[in-house]
Amino acid sequence: MERLAATLADDLAAVDDALAEHMNSSTPLIPQVAAHLVKAGGKRVRPVLTLAAARLCGYAGADHIRLAAAVEFIHSATLLHDDVVDGSALRRGKPAANTVFGNKPSILVGDFLFSRAFQLMVQTGSIEVLDILSATSAIISEGEVMQLVTANNLATTEAEHLAVIRAKTAALFSAAAEVGGVLAEVSAEQRRALHTYGDRLGVAFQLADDALDYAGKAGTIGKDAGDDFREGKVTQPVLRAYAAADDEERAFWHRTVEKRRQEDGDFEHAMALLNRHGAITGALDDARRYGDEARAAIRTFPPSALRDDLDDLVGYVVDRDH
Amino acid sequence: MERLAATLADDLAAVDDALAEHMNSSTPLIPQVAAHLVKAGGKRVRPVLTLAAARLCGYAGADHIRLAAAVEFIHSATLLHDDVVDGSALRRGKPAANTVFGNKPSILVGDFLFSRAFQLMVQTGSIEVLDILSATSAIISEGEVMQLVTANNLATTEAEHLAVIRAKTAALFSAAAEVGGVLAEVSAEQRRALHTYGDRLGVAFQLADDALDYAGKAGTIGKDAGDDFREGKVTQPVLRAYAAADDEERAFWHRTVEKRRQEDGDFEHAMALLNRHGAITGALDDARRYGDEARAAIRTFPPSALRDDLDDLVGYVVDRDH
Numbered sequence: 269m270e271r272l273a274a275t276l277a278d279d280l281a282a283v284d285d286a287l288a289e290h291m292n293s294s295t296p297l298i299p300q301v302a303a304h305l306v307k308a309g310g311k312r313v314r315p316v317l318t319l320a321a322a323r324l325c326g327y328a329g330a331d332h333i334r335l336a337a338a339v340e341f342i343h344s345a346t347l348l349h350d351d352v353v354d355g356s357a358l359r360r361g362k363p364a365a366n367t368v369f370g371n372k373p374s375i376l377v378g379d380f381l382f383s384r385a386f387q388l389m390v391q392t393g394s395i396e397v398l399d400i401l402s403a404t405s406a407i408i409s410e411g412e413v414m415q416l417v418t419a420n421n422l423a424t425t426e427a428e429h430l431a432v433i434r435a436k437t438a439a440l441f442s443a444a445a446e447v448g449g450v451l452a453e454v455s456a457e458q459r460r461a462l463h464t465y466g467d468r469l470g471v472a473f474q475l476a477d478d479a480l481d482y483a484g485k486a487g488t489i490g491k492d493a494g495d496d497f498r499e500g501k502v503t504q505p506v507l508r509a510y511a512a513a514d515d516e517e518r519a520f521w522h523r524t525v526e527k528r529r530q531e532d533g534d535f536e537h538a539m540a541l542l543n544r545h546g547a548i549t550g551a552l553d554d555a556r557r558y559g560d561e562a563r564a565a566i567r568t569f570p571p572s573a574l575r576d577d578l579d580d581l582v583g584y585v586v587d588r589d590h
Numbered sequence: 591m592e593r594l595a596a597t598l599a600d601d602l603a604a605v606d607d608a609l610a611e612h613m614n615s616s617t618p619l620i621p622q623v624a625a626h627l628v629k630a631g632g633k634r635v636r637p638v639l640t641l642a643a644a645r646l647c648g649y650a651g652a653d654h655i656r657l658a659a660a661v662e663f664i665h666s667a668t669l670l671h672d673d674v675v676d677g678s679a680l681r682r683g684k685p686a687a688n689t690v691f692g693n694k695p696s697i698l699v700g701d702f703l704f705s706r707a708f709q710l711m712v713q714t715g716s717i718e719v720l721d722i723l724s725a726t727s728a729i730i731s732e733g734e735v736m737q738l739v740t741a742n743n744l745a746t747t748e749a750e751h752l753a754v755i756r757a758k759t760a761a762l763f764s765a766a767a768e769v770g771g772v773l774a775e776v777s778a779e780q781r782r783a784l785h786t787y788g789d790r791l792g793v794a795f796q797l798a799d800d801a802l803d804y805a806g807k808a809g810t811i812g813k814d815a816g817d818d819f820r821e822g823k824v825t826q827p828v829l830r831a832y833a834a835a836d837d838e839e840r841a842f843w844h845r846t847v848e849k850r851r852q853e854d855g856d857f858e859h860a861m862a863l864l865n866r867h868g869a870i871t872g873a874l875d876d877a878r879r880y881g882d883e884a885r886a887a888i889r890t891f892p893p894s895a896l897r898d899d900l901d902d903l904v905g906y907v908v909d910r911d912h
Contacts, residue, residue, distance in 0.1 A: 295736050297730065349701060353693075353697055377735065379732070383731060385719075405705035413617050413619055417617065
């Protein structure tokens with residue numbers, strides 16, 4: 269990621285300028301709320317995918333900057349609404365926008381950034397790009413609603429859970445990569461390869477994220493570790509441990525995750541159960557497997573330094589403990 | 591409005607089909623929430639504007655159906671988010687979606703409908719349409735944020751209040767009319783005329799709406815009459831009465847609207863003050879004046895039955911007591 273960020277440094281600086289310019293408004297509260305989130309130092313993985321894909325495909329114009337900014341705005345709008353829906357207090361280790369400004373501005377500024385994303389896409393004049401990203405936005409909200417429905421429900425199947433991950437996270441990763449190729453007018457085959465790379469990377473990213481919500485606590489740092497458990501979120505490690513559970517363990521999961529009646533020591537007991545059934549290492553193994561598929565997809569492109577960087581990005585996403 | 595709806599009956603039925611088709615999703619909660627609002631029998635004023643403008647300009651294709659549906663989805667998304675932001679219990683006389691399904695689905699399904707609106711626009715293949723409606727969506731959320739900032743604030747100027755009305759209501763009216771003309775590829779002058787018609791109609795609509803929130807109670811029916819007062823909303827009648835108020839009256843408005851400390855009899859006293867200063871009739875006079883400007887704009891088109899219907903629509907919007 270560091271190397272990609274260095275290679276794309278000029279482009280990323282231009283994206284930051286575009287973000288700052290387009291979050292502006294004559295209503296000062298809008299850039300205040302937007303900047304609180306957008307400038308809070310996210311990792312910009314999604315815009316990096318757009319920039320890197322465009323460059324990898326030899327794109328020489330300037331529209332990849334606009335699209336990378338559009339992708340980041342869609343992501344930011346989603347985060348603003350997510351934090352309201354989840355009632356999250358923190359985002360990226362700082363007080364979330366809904367904590368600082370309240371739910372109302374978070375909802376409305378999310379809508380604003382979403383509109384701005386479409387304005388940026390319109391500037392590229394590409395109906396194809398608008399087609400991909402409007403469909404993606406619909407899929408993301410479908411994923412969020414699915415998550416709402418499956419939350420705290422241990423009867424969720426792994427297939428259903430994977431569908432949620434694909435929709436709420438991987439869809440934007442795959443679209444972000446694909447639209448970079450669309451700008452460069454590459455072949456359908458290369459577009460598919462970029463899409464597959466983004467999709468598998470996105471699934472790996474989310475699986476690793478959910479595993480680290482537990483592993484972070486057991487391991488080194490991880491301020492927010494255990495959040496998912498406290499919220500009763502049904503993620504892959506929990507589903508795995510639940511599938512392998514005996515009656516007593518099932519009763520534990522029902523009480524803590526479905527009924528959310530939690531007591532002191534429950535998180536530690538959950539960790540013990542997850543480890544007993546290898547559920548965290550299992551989820552990380554899955555993440556690595558999806559990462560391997562991402563690597564295979566990107567290797568269909570001719571060798572280049574940028575291709576190597578995209579290969580390395582997989583390792584960064586899967587094996588981060590950050 | 592009845593005559594317009596009759597003239598456009600086939601088109602409106604096609605719009606209803608498009609709405610039903612595009613609110614569909616493999617996640618059943620989405621069409622449930624969406625249908626609760628979209629099928630609750632709104633007046634469809636905005637899609638009617640798109641359909642009528644396209645027909646008035648001699649458009650013979652099918653994209654006006656998609657655009658009318660897109661406009662209605664944008665409006666629906668705004669209403670879903672508005673009701674969460676305002677904590678509204680009722681919408682169109684029935685329990686609001688947030689009351690029935692909770693805030694979370696309302697936020698997420700609003701996002702979904704917004705994305706669907708853009709997918710429908712993409713289907714028309716017109717970047718010009720996407721340009722107009724993405725800019726409009728941004729303006730609507732700016733208007734909503736402005737309203738949040740000026741709410742309960744008696745220091746709001748009439749110009750500021752008009753800017754809120756233009757952004758949150760009139761912008762979608764003017765865009766809805768204009769995109770109908772864009773489809774028919776009319777001259778810049780006719781596009782401007784459609785835009786002006788929609789803008790003035792939208793301002794008239796909102797001014798009348800805000801006046802009727804008081805007049806409905808004094809007059810005939812009006813279930814929700816007085817809601818604005820109870821919520822301390824600063825609308826034109828209140829601003830007018832406040833501007834003309836003596837010290838005692840000002841203290842009343844500060845207590846009831848700014849501090850929202852209301853007692854029994856306050857609404858009746860507010861009504862008396864509004865009437866004493868002619869604030870309600872004044873707002874309705876203003877609405878009629880904007881209505882006249884809308885009429886003047888539409889009369890730049892050659893005479894036709896449809897043009898007459900659009901002329902009559904102004905009267906429906908301004909003088910409704912519904």
